Amino acid sequence: MDDHVTAKPASQDGAYRVLARKYRPKTFEDLVGQEPMVQTLENAFETGRIAQAWMLTGVRGVGKTTTARILARGLNYEVPGLADKPTVKLSQEGTHCKAIMEGRHVDVIEMDAASHTGIGDIREIIDAARYRPATARYKVYIIDEVHMLSNAAFNGLLKTLEEPPEHVKFIFATTEIRKVPITVLSRCQRFDLRRIEQSKLIGLLRRISDAEDIRISDEALMLIARAGEGSARDSLSLLDQAMAHGAGRIEVEDLRQMLGLADRARVIDLFGHLMAGRIEEALGELQGQYEVGADPAVVLTDLADFTHLVTRMKVAPKSADEASVTEAERGRGREFAEKLSVRLLSRAWQILLKGVQEVHASSKPLAAADMVLVRLAYAADLPDPGELMEQVRNGRNPFGGGGVPSGGGGAPSGGGTQAMAVGMPRSSGSSGSGPTMRSGARPQLSAIQGGMPNERAAPQMAPEPEIAAEPAHNLRSLHDCAALASENRDIPMKVAIQRQMRLVKFEPGKIEIQPTEDAPPDIAGELGRKLMEWTGQRWFVVVSRTQGRPTIHEEQEANQQQLLSDAKSHPTVAALLSQFPGARVVDVKVQVTDEDEAALADPLLNDPLLNEALGNDEDD
Template sequence: MDETGFPEEGASEAPGLISDSSVVQPATQDGAYRVLARKYRPKTFEDLVGQEPMVQTLENAFDTGRIAQAWMLTGVRGVGKTTTARILARGLNYEVPGVADRPTVKLDQEGTHCKAIMEGRHVDVIEMDAASHTGINDIREIIDASRYRPATARYKVYIIDEVHMLSNAAFNGLLKTLEEPPEHVKFIFATTEIRKVPITVLSRCQRFDLRRIDQSKLIGLLKRISDAEGIQISDEALMLIARAGEGSARDSLSLLDQAMAHGGGAIEAGDLRQMLGLADRARVIDLFGHLMSGDIEKALAELQAQYDVGADPAIVLTDLADFTHLVTRMKVAPKAADEASVTEAERARGREFAEKISVRLLSRAWQILLKGVQEVQAASKPLAAADMVLVRLAYAVDLPDPGDLMAQIKNGQNPLAGAAAPRGTAPSGGSGDPGGGGGTAMAVAASHGSGPAGSGPTMQARPVQALGRPQLAAIEGGMPKSDTQPMAAPEPQVQAEPAYSLKNLHDCVALASEKRDIPMKVAIQRQMRLVKFEPGKIEIQPTEDAPADIAGEFGRKLLEWTGQRWFVVVSRNQGRPTIHEEQEANQQQLLSDAKSHPTVAALLSAFPGAKVVDVKVQVSEEDEAALADPMVSDPLLGEALGDDEDD
């Protein structure tokens, strides 16, 4: 028997599997068709695909007699939780007269109770759907019936499917019996939502996480079943079904069932893509290449062409994200290209992209596509939403790295100079004059992009419109015809004094108070530890309770209030205490000094129960100038007071 659970050629077939691989037979005697997921349901532990660790554990437990009283089977849909529960119940009650009379995982022959258990009609193997039996009364029936010994089998086995659907009262009612059941009772639970099961129940069970089935094993399983059904299916079609199944045997067999009905005896990859609304994988790779080269026009045309032949825009973006993930894996782990689920086209072109594209760009593309899939699925016009995602991704290809931007800013360079739009698009001014409109726009942008050397940017970047033919004619009419005529140098611009001069966080607090922005004022006082303060740049260390975007929000507020761009940077260095922490420390120091003062100490001893609750410092007019210094903390003004606790 091979890894898919089907008999190898020339070997005897396992019970309940294919009886004649050359003939398509109905699964029921009355001729009613039985779907593949039920017709080829595993009946032995050897038939289970991809669950070898669980089988090994159960085999050792049965051989040594260390049989638990309860098992918890969890995993995604379609990996075989209910089927495994029935096989486990069969192994617990396995009995062949004169051959086997003990629990085992070697179910070579059909035993006395096997057929009834696998068909779900054995009197001692009770299956309950917790989704429709959620109450304490249902659990009370199980508890009452568990006291009686099984009628014919070795164990009375209770299989509770979707156990997370039970109510809290039902879970609590089951705890005592689950922890100390009668020796003839076993419980098997199955669930897709393991986090919803109380920990008190989990601690009383042996837990088995049924894993998703590898694509290579799924492909082998689908191939064997297709051969058994007499269906011709291409290898590429098998790969598409295995991918769409996402590790679920039931989902994959359901898709194969649908493909058999759609293909009418032969299944090709093209028919399968049309049935599932999938995009051609090669065309998805072409679309990826257009995006990585910044060619928006070709990328949008390719998406439209795929949409016209029936591809779902959300699935196209999902396939793009999958290929992005594959290229990233090939870049960091080249052996990923050797997996069986990777086509030859993906392997060849994926390696080519992995050599040219940086991990940073691939990561950025992954984030954009991941967000874009959600947008397309929620949009009323999926194609339009997908177009916007592709435009965003194509422009992101030419975006500089944030670290490089910060380095340019520190060196006094203009990070916006030389920024280019993706290829395949017009200049920022739209449809300019072919004879020089775009070049005029670039010249105007360059003349205003930066100031003198070392001074950094002198104005906020604005989009520059390209000059059309009428505008060029007007300019030429008012200028000498000689091409050698030198142009007058632009007059130097005189920068106006800034309206606000910020020198420290105290000034920022005062500005926030003036602008009546109380939330930002509190954030500056309590959630920012100052690391470095320079004109145009502030380095802070946010506190643990600070929002994730506090630096960006602070920078936006400063731009709104002052009209100047401030770069607020989150630093890894340790910052000073927050303004609030400094004020608290100063106040505590004042309280300590007040308590140690002889006069105050005498008052406290004279009045038992009295305590110092506040300290206010009276400041003379001569000292007001010193306290006005922003480097001096702002203590509260007043005098030391002592009050009785009754007051």
């Protein structure tokens, strides 16, 4: 865009022209944020190293088509008596400049590949490329959205693109560079047009609003630049809409309503409520922002942006001095950066990032956003895995009475979070299953030392005494795991345990296995998840490189083969087989008598050492 924008008439016929067209760049100097590309083209033109094709790629609205026209103008720049060669210094309007910029020059052909996708359209270009330009120096073909061409069209273009006539140049533009065949990319010089920085975008919007005599504050321009996401065209379209909405004067509140944005200060307040565990106040704040027109998805996006800003301030304090950061964000962001740990901020970022997708996909955005805030507020009080392991190593129960209650929430010296016993009792009969909130319990933030400013410490209730309960399932072997899978009617897991796992080591809460060759890659993790679901306890199932014992199925097969071998060698069976040629032993079933069942049921009667001490002889 122009550095010095002047007010221009709407058009010769009096029709209104949108700002994106009215202030469209006409020279390389007018392009905002594309200095590396301009420098490359300038050096190429000065040395005569002009390529036969260029590929312009980037997100929407960064100026790909405009750059293509300016490049075509530079290739055909001609001022009688002053300039007669390609250049990037387009100081004054040349012979062909106006027609090229308006898209009506006979030798600069623009084609939309979205509506001309076939080989027939490319064949017309190939046939016409043999003829010299009518008036200009080069015949330039500008193909927009080139990734929309069919495979046959791309293949038909390859030969001409590699060895075009000297008077032909190609300029391609696309937003989907990955869909362009590599055979085409290798024949072009590629330029990636970057998103425009917010500071430059704000300056561009300020110059255009001044030229249009529109009164608008810097904060409103910042909101438009943020919503434009680095796209000049999107930002100018929003400015156009704001001008129509405000009738010559653009107020921040009106702009927020138009864009469906929340007040930035209110977003910061919402962030403070969440990080302090004040879920009731957080839900009320979201409801208030929704009632004044804020989109729940936009509110969560703003929360994620502020979380990102606080994280950057913590790891790179100089980022607070950027021009796009408001004074409120700078002051309160530094306050949060001092009190919150990177682990907590990273966890909040992940929850918000997933939450934005859930709100977009939900038929009830406000309800979905409420659930995301509840999840975030309660997660702010949870310890991270490192702290859990440290508490376990120190012999403390991280979710039981070993937690340290705190009136206002005290942070460890490392800046992490500490699990609270208050409001987070263990569920009975499920040790190690993680914290569960009681009805009406409120999360208490311990990541911020002393809580938020002007926050009184809430009275703490004494932790309820816990009653030790026997585990519902006492697993001691893979046989027990297979039986538990059978009880829960999970036949695929039972088969996997019996046929695809070789046991290396079995301990309470930890199982080491060696999977078979046909086992799925995630069999260990799947078994751990199933056992946790069935028992309510955390089981670590790890894959070991140590050779394990045979699988349950292999042991059963070996036992069956041994029974068959013993049966065949029995004199009675051998006599029967000799009397009936062709007969064979198919299966052996062992019948268990009542005495055997009693022996199996009583481990003392089945103990050989005890039997020897009592004088019991096996032959008896």
